[in-house]
Amino acid sequence: MRTIRCYMLILFSLIVCCIFYACSNQKKIDTIIEFVEQKNVISEFKGYTLYYRASGDEPGTSLIYVKKANVECQPYIVLVDVENAKIIRINNTDVIDTCQKDYIGYQMIVKLVQKFLDSKLYYVSVDLDDTLYINPFTTEFACLIKKSKIPSSTPRNFEYFKRYKDDWYIRK
Numbered sequence: 001m002r003t004i005r006c007y008m009l010i011l012f013s014l015i016v017c018c019i020f021y022a023c024s025n026q027k028k029i030d031t032i033i034e035f036v037e038q039k040n041v042i043s044e045f046k047g048y049t050l051y052y053r054a055s056g057d058e059p060g061t062s063l064i065y066v067k068k069a070n071v072e073c074q075p076y077i078v079l080v081d082v083e084n085a086k087i088i089r090i091n092n093t094d095v096i097d098t099c100q101k102d103y104i105g106y107q108m109i110v111k112l113v114q115k116f117l118d119s120k121l122y123y124v125s126v127d128l129d130d131t132l133y134i135n136p137f138t139t140e141f142a143c144l145i146k147k148s149k150i151p152s153s154t155p156r157n158f159e160y161f162k163r164y165k166d167d168w169y170i171r172k
Contacts (some may be wrong), residue, residue: 002095029144032136033168039119044131044148048104049125050116052139053077061088064116066109069127074100078113085117143171 047070053063055078074094080087090109092102102111116124123135123142129150133142145155147167155161160165161169 007010022068024149029164029170032134032144033146036119036132036134036146041119041121041124041134042113042130045112045124045126045132047126047128048112049133051113051123051125051135056080056088058088058145064113066104066112069125070104071099076104076109078109080113080117082117085114087113096166127153127155130154135154145169 020105049065049067049069051065053065055156056062058079060081060083061079062082064078064080065075067073076095077091078087078104079089079091089107089112095102120141121134121136123133125133125142127133127148129148131148131153132146133144133155134146135141135143135145139155143170144164145158145161147153147155147169149167156168156171160172162172164170
């Protein structure tokens, strides 16, 4: 009898923890959505993808990849000092190897990377139809999508998402 009570108490505690975790996670997501909408991320990054790829070769640095949405070239690799939010170096070697020329200007890369660092996101992409893909938690592909208002627009990998609220979708 006592064992059953212990199991019931443990089960009840787990259920309460799960409910609390789900509610706090929903609050985080709502806060992120509010932040993204206030910062007007869609217009800031329209036509571009930026994401953290790896740690840099120097302490306190990271690599950020920058790519244009409608170009089939390799991304620019930007080494940044994350703590001071400064660009150390922009590498276009892979871009030149695949496309024979630059496809994003230096000043535009600097502007995009600064905005990306300010956003505190790990992954942001806005396609030409204004569909927003973000991941505020890890460097993996988007876990949140804000679907474009264009009816014929279908986001990439949309089958892996479910509706969260309004035009927002969350990874299943």
